């Protein structure tokens with residue numbers, strides 16, 4: 013097996029919902045794609061998938077057709093305006109929200125088989141449900157998104173703790189999203205980092221921050237990708253820095 017051709021798999025996850033995982037996944041993917049990387053995004057929020065909505069597309073096939081039909085993962089991949097490819101999932105399909113372990117394994121095995129990409133980004137659901145833990149386990153690296161709300165920190169710590177206690181994982185990267193300035197991002201990272209050092213015995217890795225910006229909400233409403241609509245904005249700059257840090261993880 014030529015391990016060099018295997019894509020680097022990164023999950024974008026969080027303890028608390030609504031902290032910006034999907035926004036970060038699509039904007040990071042678009043940033044990496046602009047840098048010439050071949051990127052595949054998988055919508056792994058199986059019950060409430062919404063990357064297709066965020067991108068304003070209406071895919072014919074999605075993960076449901078892989079799990080309950082005869083499709084292979086490769087058959088449902090579609091190109092996007094972000095320059096990256098997408099594996100869409102379904103929203104509001106109860107069976108997908110309650111997938112049996114074996115079905116999750118089928119998706120995981122197919123993801124591991126995919127070639128021809130530099131990176132695969134997995135946009136997970138929030139929380140510590142088994143399906144989220146399984147996608148995090150599959151990934152080479154987990155990015156945990158936090159914001160300045162105290163509950164996002166405690167829930168992110170819960171995610172890190174469970175991944176460590178159940179699977180022995182000790183390497184996690186943090187992005188501080190929706191922060192007023194660089195200093196605030198670093199300070200909330202330091203909070204969770206010091207809790208991890210103290211109670212779990214290992215440090216966390218800081219990938220950087222994304223500023224709070226009203227352009228984000230506007231882009232989401234218009235189903236656009238913020239870094240593409242505003243390529244010279246401060247958040248586009250934030251994503252450039254984060255993408256460099258992600259590529260460093262890949263090299264490490």
Ligand SMILES: Nc1ncnc2c1ncn2[C@@H]1O[C@H](COP(=O)(O)OP(=O)(O)OP(=O)(O)O)[C@@H](O)[C@H]1O
Nearest residue numbers: 029030031032033034035138190223224225228229
């Ligand atoms: N940096 C930011 N600046 C301003 N608004 C933001 C920022 N990041 C996220 N938001 C807002 O938060 C909303 C939720 O983001 P998003 O859907 O990406 O969160 P999520 O973590 O994927 O949620 P879920 O847990 O439901 O999947 C976005 O629609 C956007 O309006």
Ligand SMILES: [Mg+2]
Nearest residue numbers: 033034057136
């Ligand atoms: Mg989401």
